[in-house]
Amino acid sequence: MPPIATLREATLTFGADKKYATFDRTGRLLFYTEPGLAIRRGLDHRMVESTESPSGRSYRDMSEAEKKALIEAVRGGIHLQLSVNGVADRLHRKLEQIEAWTPEQLALDHDKFYSxxxxxxxxxxxxxxxxxxxxxxxxxxxxxxxxxxxxxxxxxxxxxxxxxxxxxxxxxxxxxxxxxxxxxxxxxxxxxxxxxxxxxxxxxxxxxxxxxxxxxxxxxxxxxxxxxxxxxxxxxxxxxxxxxxxxxxxxxxxxxxxxxxxxxxxxxxxxxxxxxxxxxxxxxxxxxxxxxxxxxxxxxxxxxxxxxxxxxxxxxxxxxxxxxxxxxxxxxxxxxxxxxxxxxxxxxxxxxxxxxxxxxxxxxxxxxxxxxxxxxxxxxx
Ligand code: SF4
Known part of the structure; x- marks a missing residue:
């Protein structure tokens, strides 16, 4: 299935095969979802995973290694899309902005927030x-x-x-x-x-x-x-x-x-x-x-x-x-x-x-x- 990109004034949602990531206007990751799982990223770079099970919804903080792996996987999808011809200019610029956020740069939000x-x-x-x-x-x-x-x-x-x-x-x-x-x-x-x-x-x-x-x-x-x-x-x-x-x-x-x-x-x-x-x-x-x-x-x-x-x-x-x-x-x-x-x-x-x-x-x-x-x-x- 080809990727879907929904570009709004403040956010971009991008993904395929029921896996979607939403980014804010600066290109920072906000949400990631796939069937049975949702991840939210806070302003301090904390990432909370919530999962649905028969006993209800549960929440847990992701480790630094898990956060890094998720961000890299999302960036991989964005990188692939950037190599496709015919992506509209505005969307192309947005995808480039998202790709520029490495896990290390996003992690800097933690110290900035707590200062x-x-x-x-x-x-x-x-x-x-x-x-x-x-x-x-x-x-x-x-x-x-x-x-x-x-x-x-x-x-x-x-x-x-x-x-x-x-x-x-x-x-x-x-x-x-x-x-x-x-x-x-x-x-x-x-x-x-x-x-x-x-x-x-x-x-x-x-x-x-x-x-x-x-x-x-x-x-x-x-x-x-x-x-x-x-x-x-x-x-x-x-x-x-x-x-x-x-x-x-x-x-x-x-x-x-x-x-x-x-x-x-x-x-x-x-x-x-x-x-x-x-x-x-x-x-x-x-x-x-x-x-x-x-x-x-x-x-x-x-x-x-x-x-x-x-x-x-x-x-x-x-x-x-x-x-x-x-x-x-x-x-x-x-x-x-x-x-x-x-x-x-x-x-x-x-x-x-x-x-x-x-x-x-x-x-x-x-x-x-x-x-x-x-x-x-x-x-x-
Ligand atoms: S009054 Fe203070 S200690 Fe009591 S619930 Fe409210 S914030 Fe907590």
Whole structure:
């Protein structure tokens, strides 16, 4: 079968025999697919392979040798096509650009990326195409027992000078790829904890130094519910008027006893009040729930109390409920706590049952909001 090339403004997809590779506007590899297998390449040159099996989808990081072999194989196909007569000029130029990316040159993205960013360990799935700006690093709380995303860094709000250097680095690193990002996501774990005046200055600086198109779909961030009380409704409205649009809130569970065990600050009622305030201030809200948290011991309380709290939340079109299957963290002491509390993890079939039950119940409770899966295992920026 002859190769197929689909050239769009920002990407080229090229391949044959059900094996396809997609490249960005600079010619860097973005995706590779073949039957039963998909590979994505992140901005930091990490490559994650996902495979489908009867027991579900699994993800793994590829080794350096595997990445190199795949890139060379893809380049081989491109090289072959370049030797064929009659390839249109524009496509020919694009293929040459792709072929010029050797595995060694692509690997340089790793160091370039980490000279600019602290690891971006998690993003909401609908924000993968946003431009991440780390106005802060880490989480000001950093003690939830199920969360190890920011244990590698102390909480730090950037100074004006640090933010300027960060934005300059972002412009240099992304180059012409910046226009392919849509929206801006403020890192890291709870950027709304930044004092309002300082955050307003940051938003202004970002708008001065980044392309206006990035801000058309608004600015989003993660936020915990217990620090939100430091912001008044009026402050939240001012930030909303300055461009903040969507807040992703880790609600996790409506069961207070489970929140306590997981070291999630505040009661579920207090979290409901914080989320309601965000809605009153005009934000799009994404509520994240940990499916399977607390194992068998908490299963009923977790589901019932979560549903009874979320029934009181005024969600609308544009809001999201993310159901995130619980993944046991390695470095937080969760395992020891769960063991001493006698918790038994939900087997996969039970976890899927809980997921499906919550999905259906929440979708009929909030028909205008979107209820969907949030797998932290597939994250790649
Ligand atoms: S879940 Fe949120 S609040 Fe808790 S440690 Fe992680 S980032 Fe911080």
């Amino acid at each position: 600019l960013y602290r690891p971006i360990n998690i993003l909401p799935p609908d924000q993968y195409r946003s431009l991440v700006v780390q106005v802060a690093e880490g989480c000001s709380y950093n003690r939830c027992l199920f969360c190890d995303f920011y244990r590698d860094r102390p909480f730090h709000i950037k100074s004006d000078q640090e933010l300027s250097a960060h934005l300059e680095g972002i412009r240099a690193f992304f180059g012409e790829r910046l226009i392919d990002r849509s929206g801006v996501f403020l890192g890291d774990g709870n950027a709304l904890v930044i004092p309002t005046l300082r955050l307003l200055t940051f938003l202004q600086k970002m708008k001065q130094e980044l392309p206006p198109a990035l801000f058309q779909s608004g600015i989003a961030t993660f936020m915990d519910t217990f620090s939100l009380e430091r912001k008044s409704l009026e402050e939240l409205r001012i930030l909303r008027d300055a461009g903040m649009q969507a807040v992703y809130v880790g609600f996790e569970t409506g069961a207070d006893s489970l929140r306590e065990l997981l070291r999630k600050q505040g009661t579920a009622q207090e979290a409901l009040s914080a989320m309601t305030t965000l809605k009153q201030a005009g934000y799009q809200l994404a509520v994240i729930i940990l499916v399977g948290a607390g194992g068998r011991e908490f299963a009923d309380r977790h589901v019932n109390d979560t549903l009874s709290i979320l029934a009181k939340l005024p969600l609308q079109r544009g809001d999201l409920i993310y159901l995130s299957p619980f993944v046991e963290p390695v470095h937080t002491g969760y395992t020891e706590t769960a063991t001493s509390a006698g918790l038994e993890a939900l087997p996969e079939a039970k976890l899927n049952e809980e997921y499906e039950f919550l999905r259906q119940a929440l979708q009929s409770m909030h028909p205008e909001a979107k209820v969907t899966r949030y797998s932290i295992l597939q994250h790649l920026y």
